[in-house]
Amino acid sequence: MVTVYEKKAVDERKIGLSRRELLKRGGAGALLIISGSAVISPEHAWGLETSALKPETMATLIQVARDIYPHDQVPDKYYAIAVKGHDETAAKDPAHKELIEKGIAELDKRAGKGGYRGLGWEEQRVALLTGIEKTPFFQAVRGGLVVSLYNQKEVWPIFGYEGESYSKGGYIARGFNDIEWL
Amino acid sequence: MAASFDLNNDGVVVIIGSGAGGGTLGNELAQKGIDVVILEAGARHEYEDFINDEWDSFAQLAWKDKRTTSGDWRVAKDFPNLPAWIVKSVGGSTTHWAGASLRFQEHEFKAATTYGKVKGANLLDWPVTLAEMEPYYAKAEAKMGVTGTNNWPRLPGNNNFKVLKAGADKLGYKECHTGNMAINSVERDDRNSCQQTGFCFQGCKWGAKWSTLYTEIPKGEATGHLEVRPNSMAIKINHDASGKVTGVVYADKDGKLQEQKARIVAVAGNSIESPRLLLNSESSKFPHGLANSSGQVGKNYMRHTTGSVYAIFDKPVHMYRGTTMAGIIRDEARHDPSRGFVGGYEMETLSLGLPFMAAFLNPGSWGRSFTTALDHYDHMAGLWIVGEDMPREENRITLHKDEKDEHGMPIADVHFDDHPNDEAMRNHAYSQGQALYAAVGATRTFPTPPYPSTHNLGTNRMSEKPEDGVVNKHGQSHDIKNLFVSDGSQFTSGAAENPTLTIVTLAIRQADYIAAQMSAKTI
Numbered sequence A: 001m002v003t004v005y006e007k008k009a010v011d012e013r014k015i016g017l018s019r020r021e022l023l024k025r026g027g028a029g030a031l032l033i034i035s036g037s038a039v040i041s042p043e044h045a046w047g048l049e050t051s052a053l054k055p056e057t058m059a060t061l062i063q064v065a066r067d068i069y070p071h072d073q074v075p076d077k078y079y080a081i082a083v084k085g086h087d088e089t090a091a092k093d094p095a096h097k098e099l100i101e102k103g104i105a106e107l108d109k110r111a112g113k114g115g116y117r118g119l120g121w122e123e124q125r126v127a128l129l130t131g132i133e134k135t136p137f138f139q140a141v142r143g144g145l146v147v148s149l150y151n152q153k154e155v156w157p158i159f160g161y162e163g164e165s166y167s168k169g170g171y172i173a174r175g176f177n178d179i180e181w182l
Numbered sequence B: 001m002a003a004s005f006d007l008n009n010d011g012v013v014v015i016i017g018s019g020a021g022g023g024t025l026g027n028e029l030a031q032k033g034i035d036v037v038i039l040e041a042g043a044r045h046e047y048e049d050f051i052n053d054e055w056d057s058f059a060q061l062a063w064k065d066k067r068t069t070s071g072d073w074r075v076a077k078d079f080p081n082l083p084a085w086i087v088k089s090v091g092g093s094t095t096h097w098a099g100a101s102l103r104f105q106e107h108e109f110k111a112a113t114t115y116g117k118v119k120g121a122n123l124l125d126w127p128v129t130l131a132e133m134e135p136y137y138a139k140a141e142a143k144m145g146v147t148g149t150n151n152w153p154r155l156p157g158n159n160n161f162k163v164l165k166a167g168a169d170k171l172g173y174k175e176c177h178t179g180n181m182a183i184n185s186v187e188r189d190d191r192n193s194c195q196q197t198g199f200c201f202q203g204c205k206w207g208a209k210w211s212t213l214y215t216e217i218p219k220g221e222a223t224g225h226l227e228v229r230p231n232s233m234a235i236k237i238n239h240d241a242s243g244k245v246t247g248v249v250y251a252d253k254d255g256k257l258q259e260q261k262a263r264i265v266a267v268a269g270n271s272i273e274s275p276r277l278l279l280n281s282e283s284s285k286f287p288h289g290l291a292n293s294s295g296q297v298g299k300n301y302m303r304h305t306t307g308s309v310y311a312i313f314d315k316p317v318h319m320y321r322g323t324t325m326a327g328i329i330r331d332e333a334r335h336d337p338s339r340g341f342v343g344g345y346e347m348e349t350l351s352l353g354l355p356f357m358a359a360f361l362n363p364g365s366w367g368r369s370f371t372t373a374l375d376h377y378d379h380m381a382g383l384w385i386v387g388e389d390m391p392r393e394e395n396r397i398t399l400h401k402d403e404k405d406e407h408g409m410p411i412a413d414v415h416f417d418d419h420p421n422d423e424a425m426r427n428h429a430y431s432q433g434q435a436l437y438a439a440v441g442a443t444r445t446f447p448t449p450p451y452p453s454t455h456n457l458g459t460n461r462m463s464e465k466p467e468d469g470v471v472n473k474h475g476q477s478h479d480i481k482n483l484f485v486s487d488g489s490q491f492t493s494g495a496a497e498n499p500t501l502t503i504v505t506l507a508i509r510q511a512d513y514i515a516a517q518m519s520a521k522t523i
Ligand SMILES: Cc1cc2nc3c(=O)[nH]c(=O)nc-3n(C[C@H](O)[C@H](O)[C@H](O)COP(=O)(O)OP(=O)(O)OC[C@H]3O[C@@H](n4cnc5c(N)ncnc54)[C@H](O)[C@@H]3O)c2cc1C
Pocket: B016, B017, B018, B019, B020, B021, B022, B039, B040, B041, B042, B085, B086, B087, B088, B089, B090, B091, B092, B093, B094, B096, B097, B098, B099, B100, B101, B201, B232, B233, B234, B235, B268, B269, B270, B271, B273, B274, B277, B325, B454, B455, B456, B486, B487, B488, B489, B498, B499, B500, B501, B503
């Protein structure tokens, strides 16, 4: 089972700093930390425990997800939630596990020393992704992501989408025709 | 009280499908005292059960059984197993629909005559004229509460409409308003008026939008002459030695096969399932399927020339607030070959929520070009193009050679190639739509490809002559007197307008015809 847990849970796990492997990320320069079977974001207080995929693979997958659908205003946590299904599927289906592990390994190989996450610029990583765009690995990751990322209710406000409206009486008195700049 | 009929009752009219065509026909017949059983493949969800959430609603209502696709249309690449976005639920696609209710134009009933010979198109005139349809159009509009008819006010315009209207004015378009919508603008028919919730495609939780689910069906049931049997998937129509149809074999809620006897059978499963059922009902007497002496069953599949244009502005729009299809421009709906194509198209506002926008804006694309569009979701406005597409014999529904569904019925393959006329029209509409939004200050516009088909038409078409089509001007099959087609698959050509008002109109007209033939004992 993959769980994404909030700060309290992260603290309770009392992760030994010494065992942490620091992983540099491109872009915003935030850090994802791998500990045992978990990917942890200490700054943003969440963690993701993997059961079938290697946590390093998961950390890279989170970066791949962001590079596929980059939204600078969306925190990593939502990308992590969006890809955690691959770990769940991998736990049940060895073929899927192999697809993801091999796909990430291939990306790391193409990236050279330092691996995929070691590439500092988004453009460099995107160039690698473009090279594998037609592969079943990429298709599986992108295809699932378009639902699993954008269907999280928590990200909707970031985009200004208000979601369910029936319980609030619709928009008849809440701005359905409030445009003023025309 | 809703009726309950015995499987062996061979006096009933059996209708397959409870959507726009089937649900309306069922009620109309029941009102005349005729006993009807509607077999509906989907479950019954009442409108309180609808969900204001795009994917959850899709899971609740949509037809998700596997279909395959072929042809050069982009849907086959983007959504190979989802050629159509339609419904499997009591009420059919009238649960999902937006409510735009437009009459066809006179010349659209005479497509072959008006457009002349179009290479690669299988055009034919309808065996009915607008004049014959008009009294029935009026009945349909009254039944459905269409705004802008019968003195019902049009709906108020939402933000998305206001942007459209401002652009229409800038381009000099004359006919732009909030549409003729089968949505209550005032309380009527014991139903609410529109509360501008913005989830018309997910089923209207207020019941303000017309759907057979909570209008025709309960009204028919109240007569004691209508039974709707949900979770009942028709698989085969049986006939006797004389060639008359005698009953319908269906899989019940437990997957068990049953046969409902019938005096008359009316097929209204929408334009993919209706021909699938007729083709699957082949027998030694009818080796190519029922009602198929012309060979036209499943052919001439039309889906309207569609596409969308979304635009981003430097200030907020919030297009998702309020009615999904909140307004229309009709100026391009005329037939004017000087534009480089025959037939015309409508432009109608459209909005998708964030989850569907991500899935449909440019399927398969990724990276910043795509994501920066979504970053401005709340600054977006959008319109949908709906225009006449060309019927083509090779655009067709066939039974899959190998793959079968859970009941052992071959699944449907949907083949579609865009006709050059479709492409010319779509490109014209894209540039008009983009110019319209640019005129209001859009900083970026998106010519968005067609979604899986919401309008599915033409696969059992009406024709004057039996050799040209499947049914006559009343939807009665040319080959079998007591077999009718009652949905959009009857359409001889597609016209520029959204189809449902015409489907309902044909169903009301067909009910009169069936009742008259029954009393005359000809069927
Ligand atoms: C999102 C969306 C928006 C739309 N907006 C508009 C609009 O604004 N204006 C407009 O005019 N049209 C609109 N449409 C199209 C409109 O919904 C359809 O044209 C109309 O509902 C078709 O009517 P029908 O009777 O042919 O089929 P449907 O309404 O689809 O009904 C067919 C029914 O038959 C059932 N069925 C199929 N096969 C079987 C079987 N073998 N056994 C038993 N039951 C079966 C199905 O489950 C379904 O319930 C929209 C459609 C969608 C999806």
